[in-house]
Amino acid sequence: MLGISVRMLREYEKDGLIKPYRNPSNGYRLFSNEDLQWIRCIRELIHQDGLNIKGIRRLLTVMPCWEVKDCPKEIRAKCRAVVDRTLPCWAIAGKHCKDADKCRSCKVYLEAQKRLG
Secondary structure, three states, rough: OOOOOOOHHHHHOOOOOOOEEEOOOOOOOOOOOOOHHHHHHHHHHOOOOOHHHHHHHHHHHHHHHHHOOOOOHHHHHHHHHHHHOOOOHHHOOOOOOOOHHHEEEEEEHHHHHHHHH
């Protein structure tokens, strides 16, 4: 459908570029229309604009999650998304975000996709 291999989708997920929904009963990845549009955007950034995955990750960190979510200073001081700044917040395991399981519908995740798309 997108002209992309399953292996590349897994790579994008491993690198924190996408966060597909997982069916709890079988673990299969399910992609929404927005996910498909975002994957097309990633491919365009790589193939047409010459960015690599590391470059895309850097672009995604431009949208600071702590500003959008207005995180308290004590949370920001310990948050890897603030300290590390090489991965977007949704790609970091063990985040301090109380909505970590809802990244696909998170304002930060969606706004970052819009900015780059």
